Amino acid sequence: MKSVPLLLLAMCLISTQMGAQNAHTHANAASIENEANSVTGWSGGAVISSDASESQHGSFSIRAVSTASNGRTLTYTYNAQIGVQYTIRIWAKEGPQVSNPAAPAFAVWSGMTGFTTTLIRGTDWAEYVFNVTATSTSPLIRIYTSNAATSSTAGNTIFIDNVSILRVNSDSAPPSAVTTLAATGTTATGTQLSWSASTDNIGVTGYQVFRNGTQIGTPVGTAYTVTGLTQSTSYAFTVRAVDAAGNVSAAGNTVNVTTTQGTDSAPPSAVTTLTATGTTATGTQLSWSASTDNIGVTGYQVFRNGTQIGTPVGTAYTVTGLTQSTSYAFTVRAVDAAGNVSAAGNTVNVTTQGSGGIVDYTSQNANLASVDWQARNVFAAQTLGIGTTDTQGYALAVAGNVLAESVKIALQTNWPDYVFDKDYSLYSLEEVERFIIEKGYLPGLPSADEVKDNGIDVGEMNALLLKKIEEITLYVIQQDKKIKELEKKGKRLEFFHVTPEQRKRNKSTY
Template structure:
């Protein structure tokens, strides 16, 4: 709903009080000359055409702050006559994001007073001012000077009129040279010289045999249609000004239409070209076509679909195009008899890419986790952007401490123990637009650094030893913060990390050789336990090739080959393999069974739900995945390829992951509920701030 800000008293003063529009530039806020443009408007703010929130016509103008100290204004400069009174009317409203916008700092007038833009509804703001200069400037501000600018604060403007108030009672001069040309059996073209007026001629009315047949729209020509063949007609015209004064009747142009119908079409356009192409528009132009009687208009096509008539001129402005898009334009010429030319050549156009002025969305869920005495991990959900977010900048107590490299997490280090910190972040896009500042993540570091090492491993054991491998296992070490990994040593030399698992498969050993293995535990601060107990093993003898045929006499020999079933036995049993297997049962092929039961010797992972269990942070899990390319306590693809998996052990490991995921889900649900509560509090606070701003609007604000 539109509301009127002031009474339009100037319209009620007198029937002779007349005004001529001098806001004539073609742009989004013009009334009679509207276009998808911001021509004539300049300033430090971002000024753009808007088509979704409009008071008049198809477009309005959005003025948005750039976030800079002087990036808040839009101005329009025009010529005036000193001492003349002018009526200026502007429709305006506050943008969805705004702070105390106003019309302020106008120049060229002696009696201007600042006017605040108070409402989010379209409202007409009216000024009646006396010029004290020959040049005047009107300005709109998105925010006061004494308030730090916020990027995106804005106002919407539309339907601007600037008119001098003049007492006009003088009629325009009469037309004296009205002539007719290009007469056919059904039409003729009238033309004349422009009339003069003390203020200005606004239109011409044309009469056929004394009866009005229309207005020329201000042009000094008029195409008369629907005439009868071989018939006499008398045409006259008068000039009109804006005050309703009309000239005397013109001379008479007498016309006799032809008897034969026009069947010849105009010549085809061969030089259709496009120029001044932007992200949303282009200008087409061509040479005039010829015709036996006369061309009256041109029709323009975009990708084969008609988009309008040129009104008889040899140019056409195309608007509302999409950025970075290809189009093909053609045109035809038409005469008064309805004959059309062949289709013109095609003018191919690719619009430019639109400038990116939209900032990413603000981060609203910045949180801190894995807090120690000197570090923490920040994380958040990804921001959105019309083009794309490229990075995030993190601030510690208001000072930038780095970029995340596009990741939605950031490791903060070098903090002081037992100290409070406040962290915020912003999102950035490739055009260097920045989001609003995120919520604040407050944290207090723990009292002291972690200097306590994990407990030593005391039960390192080896099992499943073959001629070239063995499997080590042990109980988990304890630590005041948490064990992150175990390092394994073979005869005192490191041979790898377990990835946090309490087992390690050793391969590439030499048959019939003795080895000694030890291990240490490590925490996230680099503290290392003392060395574990030693476990000594001797690898088995390497399997021998070949086998003897089975007989009752050699059935109990160490190696027996049942040739018909490829069965080998030597304490252990192998089926489908030609070597003595290193397992109690080895099968080269598939096994079908009604049930396989695995009796675990280790613990089933219900310990995950114990209060003493150290659940790894998601940041630690992410870091482990980035480093090792597999989950904590789960063997890698390489380990499985080399050593296989123990079904019972793997089921226990997978259940452990499921139980950890359950704990993460419970924690996340608590966090979601907490954020919902905080969001409701923020909404309530925003409503209070909005109410306070409305009260403040009643007081003068220095700009």
């Protein structure tokens, strides 16, 4: 007779849990009960939108993409009762990543305790569960598309879906551990996992399957088919049970599996739907439908004019670095895990636009009608030749005359004021004369043959000429001193050749 009340009590507890009100109340792409093609209730600095191509539950998910101005956040505030425990469940995965690593994460939550920063790992959907206690009537959930080190990087993307925020009932007992996990039918790319049902004081609602410590699935039943494995590779699998209150069982037994060696020799299907859109002067956007394979396509090879230029995993590729007003031929081949490459599919011929953005001036495009030499500045990252293609290593080479109102030379050598240093060694005039007789030009200056072969550096030559002027100045000063000394000696000799009467008259002078 006592079993009836106990059964009724268990049914009431299950009914209470199943009917618990979800505090994620807004109708949006991540809602469970009232999904809508919107992001109502969610806000933040990231670019937030509804996405119909990456849903985990229903038809839509929420996508958040970082901006270049620290727009990295996706936030949601729910109504709570202070001191009450809540189980928050959010399905999430990484989207396209610009930074490596971008490290998206659940972080900096407020108005609750029990939360710890949790990274979002992998491009497969995974459920993230948080058991928290409210310290505010309006707790804030915050999700980052990337870490602080990439705050100025745009394009890092995450997806979230299937969000529930449930008040925790009195059930705190986790289900029993899964200790009967087994693997059968292992192939080169997959295996079949099965186990006995876990038990719980109220009821098990599902299971979490882990591969090498990473969650890969959440089946409701006691079996799970693993796919996408690599041949001749070892994997470790475990399973945990989950009840309606979000309690997760302890780890049970681990099953170690080694996949077989594959014998796949069938190539994927050819890519016959290649298209190009958004062609500019320097690039274009390629896209195509996914290729099919007996086991699975792992990526693609993109070719431009027969040369491979990229190996994307997905079915799109952005081509950059093209030349304006130029034709290109693009093809794509699919590749599977065994390295088999598909046959060639359709070819897309693209001609880039004649203008768009800054155009480099080169000998190939200088005569194009789209190049306006008068309307833009000319910037050369390497050397520039005018009238010649042989710049001989100089930044600018001109074959012809140059007319300019002003030319400034910024010398990298010492200005020749060192000639006036006390320890400067000045040639004697006799040494200069011997050098001229032997060589036919001034010491320290280039000869006519050297100028003919090598030309002259204007700044360097001005410095050499000034050096000679300063040396000539020193010679003039030396000669002036000698002349004055000779004048004094002449006057002394004149004193001895005058009469006594003249000497008396001039005595006052000497």
